[in-house]
Amino acid sequence: MYLTRLEERMLAGEYGYAAQKAMEILVALGKIYGAERMIEIRSAQISGVSYSNLGEEGLEFLLKLAEDGCVRVPTTLNPCGMDLEEWREMGIPEDFAEKQLRVIEAYRRLGVELTLTCTPYLAGNMPEFGDHVAWSESSAVIYINSVIGARTNREGGPSALAAAITGRTPLYGLHLDDARRPTIIVRAPRIGGELDASALGYHVGRILVGGVPLFTGLGAISRDQLKALGAGLASSGGIALFHVEGVTPEAQRYSREHVEDVIEVTENDLRNEIEMLGEEFDEPDLIFVGCPHASIEELTKIYLLLSGRSVSRRFWIFASRAVRAQAERIGLLAKLEELGVRVYCDTCPVVAPLKRLGFKNVLTNSMKAAYYLRSLHEVRVQLKPLRKLVEDAVR
């Protein structure tokens, strides 16, 4: 693998421990994937914020990197296990909060912007078409690859951090045209709401083994639906890029000679997928929206669907602090809060200690959330479209 003089000096330790460790990681990845050289990146998004995954040892490692290391490009951070300002109100235990804050502090020392969101592209970290970046968080990776046309592989927490510290990543995979060509055409029905988009993504991800799907027949599709579609594809199938005919920027860019198969998805397939993942229960003890984190449009939509009615059970929205601030500026936040809706930031039910908060029956509109809540937290999950969530909340 070709390294520039600067990269060689980083690898030799001339720029300190953090840059050396980071370069060792990137060179190893470059070797594994046959990269010819590194490419400079414009931004990074880092996962690996939960103390329960990092442990004391992972935290020590981050603090050691922070002793002489700092990110070289704008770098944002995935959600953690609690709202940094309102964790007490959420019911987060004191010991959990204390450990979580130590991890956050380590990232702050590394120069990472504490966005704590899985939608950094709604919070000021928005790459442009063709930008090379190094992002982790599967739903954000697939969004910027597909909807924006930026280029990133599906990084893990440490490799994204290594890229941020050195400002580069090995040039392979989705940074190159070859891996971005569609490999399968998916003929799908017109999309209703976010749950349909989420179910379509989840369904297609489940039946594909890797590859790049090109969707046709979806009709008009909103940014929020694209967000939900991508999150579904990434959670069940490990897919990092999709195209939508007439919508996404690279849908027409490549010839279709690499297309190996055409599959047909029906509305029935989507219904089945939603039913298979959902479970039966009478009364939800939490209704939530915001996996991935909600946009300002989604907050507005919820307010309009409520049409002045107060919620009679716990209805939580998860969003980035940037979106919450926007809602506050336009008066939307106060209106939602008046109706009993809470908007939490910095976290989501997938990474919060849900079981310790005592929730058993959860109602949501995200297949990704349902998948992880079931496997990680052993709670029962039911899936309904947004309109019905709101009706259940006011009932």
Added chain:
Amino acid sequence: MKIVLEGRVIWKGHVEGEALTTRQPISFYGGVDPGTGKIIEKGHELEGVSISDKILVFPYGKGSTVGSYILLRLKKRGLAPRAIINQRCEPIIAVGAIIAEIPCVDLIDVSRISTGDIVRIHGSRVEVWKRIPSL
């Protein structure tokens, strides 16, 4: 009987130890207990077996990228494998081996190594003393 295999260095090292071999991939996140060093994945052929201090030989890693941090946690607690040998290393194991500084070699025909063999790693060179001499 001694055989010599040549692979690719992921993290350099010179170590010797006893091989623990599986034909199944390993997920460190959810599949290995960072508190005991034992494999806890249900149905794995090494379920319940400790990987600590062994030359761990398996085809490749799988599962969440959080697995890299599990290798680091094992190392800091003295529960990590002494070295890792893979058929084909992928990012979870590679990054874990580098941040935990566990010697790691890949592009090795792992079917040539059996549990109980004595293995010595010198950089990319892997020497294997078969426990039971083959006939």
